[in-house]
Amino acid sequence: MSATPTEPSEARRRTTSRSFDPLPAWVGPSTTLVHGARRPELNAGAVVPPIYQTSTFHYPAEFSDAAPEGRVYLYTRNENPTLEVPAELVRRLEGAEAARVFGSGMGALSATLLSLLRSGDEVVAPSDLYGGTIGLLESVLPRTGVQVRWVGPRASERPEAVLGSATRVVLLESPSNPLLRVHDLALWAAAADRVGAVTVVDNTFATPINQRPIALGADLVVHSGTKYLGGHSDLLAGVVAGSAALVERIDRTAETLGSVLDPMAGFLLARGLRTLALRMERHNANGRRVADAARGHPNVERVFYPGFADAEEEALAARQMTGRGGLVGLVVRGGRPAAHRLLKRLRLVHVASSLGGVESLASLPVETSHVGLSAEERARRGIAEGLVRFSFGIEEPDDLVRDLTEALDAL
Numbered sequence: 076m077s078a079t080p081t082e083p084s085e086a087r088r089r090t091t092s093r094s095f096d097p098l099p100a101w102v103g104p105s106t107t108l109v110h111g112a113r114r115p116e117l118n119a120g121a122v123v124p125p126i127y128q129t130s131t132f133h134y135p136a137e138f139s140d141a142a143p144e145g146r147v148y149l150y151t152r153n154e155n156p157t158l159e160v161p162a163e164l165v166r167r168l169e170g171a172e173a174a175r176v177f178g179s180g181m182g183a184l185s186a187t188l189l190s191l192l193r194s195g196d197e198v199v200a201p202s203d204l205y206g207g208t209i210g211l212l213e214s215v216l217p218r219t220g221v222q223v224r225w226v227g228p229r230a231s232e233r234p235e236a237v238l239g240s241a242t243r244v245v246l247l248e249s250p251s252n253p254l255l256r257v258h259d260l261a262l263w264a265a266a267a268d269r270v271g272a273v274t275v276v277d278n279t280f281a282t283p284i285n286q287r288p289i290a291l292g293a294d295l296v297v298h299s300g301t302k303y304l305g306g307h308s309d310l311l312a313g314v315v316a317g318s319a320a321l322v323e324r325i326d327r328t329a330e331t332l333g334s335v336l337d338p339m340a341g342f343l344l345a346r347g348l349r350t351l352a353l354r355m356e357r358h359n360a361n362g363r364r365v366a367d368a369a370r371g372h373p374n375v376e377r378v379f380y381p382g383f384a385d386a387e388e389e390a391l392a393a394r395q396m397t398g399r400g401g402l403v404g405l406v407v408r409g410g411r412p413a414a415h416r417l418l419k420r421l422r423l424v425h426v427a428s429s430l431g432g433v434e435s436l437a438s439l440p441v442e443t444s445h446v447g448l449s450a451e452e453r454a455r456r457g458i459a460e461g462l463v464r465f466s467f468g469i470e471e472p473d474d475l476v477r478d479l480t481e482a483l484d485a486l
Contacts, residue, residue: 095163104168104284105352111167112160112345126342127157152335161344162314165304168283168351169296171316175326176341180279180299181207182334183313185215187297188244190328191273191321194220196243199234199272201226201258202456203251206445208277212246231258234266242270248277249288249395250381253404253440253464254457255280257381257392264292273321279303279431284355285398295321302431303400305347306354310340354433354469358401361435361467361475366403368476374413374486376461379404401467402430411460413486414439418463420482423474430466435475437465 096113098106118124132148148154158176166174177183188211192198198212202225212223222241230237238245245267249258264274276288279299288296298304300312313336315325329335336344366380381399382392392399407413418426424435428443438444440458448456467475 098167103352107167108164108349108351112163114156117156124157124160124342124345126338127151127155128338129155151338152333153330155338155341157338157345158336158341161300161304161312161341161348164345164348165283165298165300165314166316168287169278169316170287170289171296171322172319173322174314174316175322175329176300176336176344177313177315177329177334178336178340179311179334180297180301180313181211182329182332183299183315184208184277184297185211186329186332186334187275187295187315187325188216188221188246189219189332190325191244191275192216192219192221195222195241196220197222197224197239197241198244198246199224199226199237199242200246201228201231201248201251201256203228203254203256204246204248205252205277206440206447208246208248209445210447228256231256231263234263235269238266238270238272240270242267242272245272245274246277247274247293248280249286250280250400250402252280253379253444253462255379255381255402255404256384257388257395259391260286260288260291260293260395264288264294267294268292280400280402281396281398282351282355282400284352285359285400286396289317291395294318295325300344301429303355303358304351304431305344306351306432307343307347308429308432308434310343310347312336312340312344355398355400357469358431358467359398361470361472362399362401362403364472365465365467365475365479368480369403369405369483372480372483374408374483376406376408376459379406379462403465403467405463405465406459407461407463407483407486409461409486411439411441414461414463416486417482420485421478422482423470423478424465430464432466433469435466435468435470437463440464 130151162174162176226237247258267274274293275295276293278296282303295317298314300314369375369378382389424437427436428438
């Protein structure tokens with residue numbers, strides 16, 4: 076587990092990074108994703124950056140306080156040229172100063188929170204969060220003396236009322252998992268700034284194509300790169316982006332924890348990112364088409380979709396997001412048994428956990444993402460037994476609408 080015995084100092088290693096080729100300020104997201112990680116002098120002129128499938132690098136004997144120009148790579152747990160490519164693409168998309176990739180989304184979030192918090196600090200978070208995140212907040216952080224304050228939907232309207240002198244982190248998902256609630260990120264970030272807290276936003280469901288939390292005042296953005304960023308259900312990854320100072324703190328913790336992304340997965344993540352903007356156009360369109368089609372169906376009690384809660388949330392989503400993503404939640408009449416029947420009747424949609432891939436997926440949060448919570452706790456958080464979470468892919472929209480509608484009709 077230990078690195079080589081003669082490591083350069085942190086300051087020297089961090090200040091010798093070689094920059095990527097600049098891009099004009101006027102280019103859009105698709106252009107950024109295709110051209111945003113050029114570094115031909117390091118990659119021997121290769122158009123596609125190569126995979127540096129190595130655990131360690133030759134340590135130059137001439138390394139000294141007067142470090143040579145260009146980056147000195149040491150050990151893949153610390154840095155690897157392959158992993159810098161997807162980090163740079165996300166950094167540019169999010170409008171951040173720095174970014175780092177991880178072996179999973181939970182690895183990214185865990186390193187982030189453990190870097191920012193110590194005993195006596197408080198995290199404030201809405202109750203509607205991914206089950207794995209809830210487990211981190213309820214089972215792991217309290218062991219370190221960190222307190223968690225859960226707040227309901229109404230608290231989002233006046234966040235300053237729930238933040239105090241002990242609050243060090245505000246953790247938000249928007250849209251949230253699995254109820255797809257939209258939180259006012261600018262409002263929360265401003266309230267957090269007033270008490271000196273760091274605002275961390277899980278932007279997995281929206282992606283930086285649909286929403287840029289840093290531009291709205293957030294300090295850090297976290298992604299499960301496993302989902303939309305990778306986009307093909309063939310890797311696990313996580314990303315953190317934000318200010319250079321905060322990412323540097325997280326970087327040191329990440330190296331200690333060892334939550335590194337494998338170079339091959341890093342290569343796949345970079346390849347998936349190149350088509351993110353194009354894929355999100357279809358994900359956005361398919362999610363909207365199916366959500367609209369499911370509204371009013373006699374076998375559907377409620378449709379969860381960003382902006383569907385009420386007129387106020389719709390106005391917020393329209394102001395804060397440029398697209399709504401491909402996630403749709405349906406509460407089926409008849410509870411869990413009816414939800415099971417629906418899943419069995421789907422012909423195009425895979426019954427599987429996860430989301431954000433080119434293929435459509437469906438799962439029951441009570442049996443997957445939030446299975447670790449008790450039935451009473453799920454009910455308290457608004458997660459119904461008959462809730463089916465759909466992640467609609469890039470198939471033909473008419474085909475997805477027909478597949479779902481016919482399955483609902485047959486219940």
